[in-house]
Amino acid sequence: MRAPANLKSKDTTLDIVGVAERLYDQIGFQKTTVADIARELSMSPANVYRFYAAKSGINEAVARKLLTEIEAAINNVVEQKKSANEKLRAFFEAIEKSHLQRFALNRKLHELLVKAYDEDWQILRPHHQVVHNALAEIISQGNREGVFNVGDCAEAATQVRTACIRFCHPRLIVEFAQDAKPTLDQMVDLFIRALA
Amino acid sequence: MRAPANLKSKDTTLDIVGVAERLYDQIGFQKTTVADIARELSMSPANVYRFYAAKSGINEAVARKLLTEIEAAINNVVEQKKSANEKLRAFFEAIEKSHLQRFALNRKLHELLVKAYDEDWQILRPHHQVVHNALAEIISQGNREGVFNVGDCAEAATQVRTACIRFCHPRLIVEFAQDAKPTLDQMVDLFIRALA
Numbered sequence: 001m002r003a004p005a006n007l008k009s010k011d012t013t014l015d016i017v018g019v020a021e022r023l024y025d026q027i028g029f030q031k032t033t034v035a036d037i038a039r040e041l042s043m044s045p046a047n048v049y050r051f052y053a054a055k056s057g058i059n060e061a062v063a064r065k066l067l068t069e070i071e072a073a074i075n076n077v078v079e080q081k082k083s084a085n086e087k088l089r090a091f092f093e094a095i096e097k098s099h100l101q102r103f104a105l106n107r108k109l110h111e112l113l114v115k116a117y118d119e120d121w122q123i124l125r126p127h128h129q130v131v132h133n134a135l136a137e138i139i140s141q142g143n144r145e146g147v148f149n150v151g152d153c154a155e156a157a158t159q160v161r162t163a164c165i166r167f168c169h170p171r172l173i174v175e176f177a178q179d180a181k182p183t184l185d186q187m188v189d190l191f192i193r194a195l196a
Numbered sequence: 197m198r199a200p201a202n203l204k205s206k207d208t209t210l211d212i213v214g215v216a217e218r219l220y221d222q223i224g225f226q227k228t229t230v231a232d233i234a235r236e237l238s239m240s241p242a243n244v245y246r247f248y249a250a251k252s253g254i255n256e257a258v259a260r261k262l263l264t265e266i267e268a269a270i271n272n273v274v275e276q277k278k279s280a281n282e283k284l285r286a287f288f289e290a291i292e293k294s295h296l297q298r299f300a301l302n303r304k305l306h307e308l309l310v311k312a313y314d315e316d317w318q319i320l321r322p323h324h325q326v327v328h329n330a331l332a333e334i335i336s337q338g339n340r341e342g343v344f345n346v347g348d349c350a351e352a353a354t355q356v357r358t359a360c361i362r363f364c365h366p367r368l369i370v371e372f373a374q375d376a377k378p379t380l381d382q383m384v385d386l387f388i389r390a391l392a
Contacts, residue, residue, distance in 0.1 A: 120371065159378040159386050163359035165368070172361070172368075175316065182355040190355050194390035 013051050015041055017061045021109070028108040029059055029115075060123045063116045066109060067127040070098045074134045084142030088160075089188045091138060095131070096167040096184060103174060113170040131168070132157050139195065148195040160191050209247050211237055213257045217305070224304040225255055225311075256319045259312045262305060263323040266294045270330045280338030284356075285384045287334060291327070292363040292380060299370060309366040327364070328353050335391065344391040356387050 019040045023032040034055050038045040052058045073094040077087055102110040116124060136157035142148030150156045166172045167184050182190075215236045219228040230251050234241040248254045269290040273283055298306045312320060332353035338344030346352045362368045363380050378386075 117371075155377065155382070159382055162362050162372075162375075162378050163383065163386065166358050166361055175313075176358075179358075181351065182358050186351070186355055187359065190359065190390045191386075194386045 009051070013061075016048055016051055016058065017065055020058045021062045021065060024062055024112055025106050025109050029062070029112045034058070059112065060116075060121055062109075063112055063121065064123040064127075066102070066113055067123070070095055071127065071130045073098060074131060078134045078137055084138050084145055084147060085192055087138045087141070088191065089185070091135065092164055092167055092184055092188060096173065099168070099170050099173045103170075110170060114174075117170055131161060135161055142195060147192075150195050156195060160195075163187070163191065205247070209257075212244055212247055212254065213261055216254045217258045217261060220258055220308060221302050221305050225258070225308045230254070255308065256312075256317055258305075259308055259317065260319045260323075262298070262309055263319070266291055267323065267326045269294060270327060274330045274333055280334050280341055280343060281388055283334045283337065284387065285381070287331065288360055288363050288380055288384060292369065295364070295366050295369045299366075306366060310370075313366055328357060331357055338391060343388075346391050352391060356391075359383070359387070 016037060020029075020032065020037050023036055023040065034048050034052075035045050037058065038048045041048075048058075052061070074091060077090045077094055080087065080090070082090065099110070099113075102113070132154070136153045139148055139150055139153045139156050139160070143150055143153065161168070164184075164187055166176050167187070212233060216228065216233050219232055219236065230241050230244050230248075233254065234244045237244075244254075248257070270287060273286045273290055276283065276286070278286065295306070295309075298309070328350070332349045335344055335346055335349045335352050335356070339346055339349065357364070360380075360383055362372050363383070
C-alpha cells in the first residue's frame with residue numbers, strides 16, 4: 001500500500017531538511033549546494049526544487065528546525081513543577097545554553113542562526129512569539145503565586161525579553177562572551193525585584 | 197613665532213580626523229582613501245601616514261570622535277540638577293537619540309560605528325568605561341536621595357547597561373527599530389522598580 005501523497009511529501013521535506021542540517025553543520029550553509037543535498041538523498045536536484053523553490057528556503061527550514069529545538073527546551077521549562085522564580089531562571093538558562101552549545105560544537109549551524117538574525121528572516125517571528133508566550137505564562141504564574149505583582153504580563157514579558165537579549169541573541173552571546181558581568185543570575189535577580 | 201611642534205602635531209591630527217569624518221559622512225569610510233584625505237588638506241599621503249600608520253587608525257579616530265560626542269551628552273546629563281530617576285531616563289535617551297540621529301542623517305558614519313561594534317574595536321573600551329561610570333554615578337545619586345537601595349552601584353550599572361543594550365548599540369537600534377515595545381520609558385520604569 002502506498003503512503004498518502006501528502007504524507008510522503010512531508011517525509012521528503014523532513015529528509016531534505018535533515019540532510020541539509022547535517023551538511024550545513026559539516027561544511028557550512030554557504031558551501032552546501034542543492035546538488036549536494038540531492039546526491040545524499042539519491043534524488044535529482046530538480047526533485048529537491050519541487051519541495052523548496054530556492055536554497056534560501058532550505059536555509060530557512062534548517063534555521064527554523066534549530067529554533068524549534070530551543071522552543072522545546074523552553075516549553076519543557078514552562079511545564080515543570082517549579083516556582084515562577086525558578087522557571088524564569090531556567091527559561092533564560094535554556095536559551096543561553098542552546099546558543100552556547102551550538103557555538104562550541106556546531107559553529108557552522110550557529111553561523112546560520114546569526115545570519116537569520118542579521119537579516120531578520122521571517123521564520124524568527126513564530127520563534128519570538130513562542131518565547132514571548134512562555135515568558136508571559138511564567139510571569140502570570142508568579143502573579144498567581146503572589147511573588148510578582150504585574151499588571152500586564154504580556155508587556156512585562158516584552159520588557160524582560162528585551163532586557164535579556166544579550167543572553168538570547170546568537171550574535172550578542174558571542175559579542176559579550178568576554179564580559180564576565182552581569183551574569184544571567186544577576187539579571188534574573190534584577191527582574192525578580194522589578195516584577196515583585 | 198612658530199607653534200611648538202607637539203601643538204602643531206596635535207592640530208594636524210585633528211585636521212586629518214575632521215576631514216576624514218566629513219569624507220566618511222559623504223562617501224563612506226570604505227570608499228575614502230588616504231589620498232582623498234591628504235588632497236583635502238593639501239598635503240601628501242606620506243605626510244598623513246606620519247600621523248596615522250594605516251587607514252584603520254583614521255577609522256578608529258573618527259569612530260572615537262563620534263563616541264566622544266555621545267560621552268559629552270552623557271556627562272551633560274550627569275551634571276544637570278535633576279533627580280536620579282530623571283537622569284536615568286535622560287541618560288539612555290541621550291544615547292538612543294545620538295544613534296538614531298546618526299542613522300537618519302549621517303548613515304555612513306553610523307555604518308562606521310556598526311563596524312566598530314561588530315569587530316569590537318579597542319576604542320570601544322574607554323567609551324564603555326565612561327558610560328559605565330556615568331551610570332554608576334546616577335545610581336549612587338539615587339542611593340543618596342533614598343529612591344534607590346543598591347548595595348553595589350558598579351554591579352548595578354553593569355546590569356542596567358546590559359539590559360538597555362537594545363537602545364545603546366548601533367546595530368541593535370536598527371535591528372529593533374520596528375518593535376514599538378518595549379519603549380525606553382518602560383525599560384527605565386522597570387529598572388527604577390528593580391533598584392528601589
